[in-house]
Amino acid sequence: MKSFAFNTIALVIFLSSGAFAQSQLVKNLRNGKHKVLVVYGTSLTAGDGGRAWVNAVSTELNKKYSGNLTLINSAKSAMWSG
Numbered sequence: 001m002k003s004f005a006f007n008t009i010a011l012v013i014f015l016s017s018g019a020f021a022q023s024q025l026v027k028n029l030r031n032g033k034h035k036v037l038v039v040y041g042t043s044l045t046a047g048d049g050g051r052a053w054v055n056a057v058s059t060e061l062n063k064k065y066s067g068n069l070t071l072i073n074s075a076k077s078a079m080w081s082g
Contacts, residue, residue, distance in 0.1 A: 008053045012060045029065035036070045045075035 028035050039045060039054055051073065058071040 004053065008056045009060050012057050013064070029061065029068050032066070032068065034068045034070070036072065038072045038074055041075035042079050043075075043077035045073065046077050 022030070025035055025037065037058075045054060054071065054073045054075075058069060061069045061071075
């Protein structure tokens, strides 16, 4: 689990570092705009393991962009995209 969280954090930092074209979310955060990110998913996102990666993403983006992100985890176990 620790390895997964570390890899997730590393990926967030790498992707927001400018190595790739940045998403509109990252551009807005970088420009000081407050944004809300809603995460949908199944038990992989809602459960203990899911909360770990969701919290890791939120924590790292808020560290990098001055707390400008509100993340809402709307995932529910036993749900699917349909």
